[in-house]
Amino acid sequence: QELKQVFEGLNFHFTEGQLVNMLKSIDDNGDGRVDIDEFVCVMKGSAYSDASNSRTYVEELKEAFEVFDKDGDGQITPQ
Numbered sequence: 001q002e003l004k005q006v007f008e009g010l011n012f013h014f015t016e017g018q019l020v021n022m023l024k025s026i027d028d029n030g031d032g033r034v035d036i037d038e039f040v041c042v043m044k045g046s047a048y049s050d051a052s053n054s055r056t057y058v059e060e061l062k063e064a065f066e067v068f069d070k071d072g073d074g075q076i077t078p079q
Helices: 002-009 016-026 036-043 057-068
Strands: none
Touching: 002 016, 002 057, 016 036, 036 057
16 A cells, blocks of 8 residues: 555556565565565665765665655555
């Protein structure tokens, strides 16, 4: 649900199967969800760095994670 909502908000429309496959590719522990540690591993190297930004890289990633974690349970689910 969370991942689907974010992508639809960005005008990307994926099937349930596509979303599940995306999550499976980064779900290291196989629980069907992406936790903050898995998210950080995926995002390493793809985030930008702004010299005027005083936040740490991890703080930026946590903020990005919260965009996907719509219900605030610390997990990103495919539904």
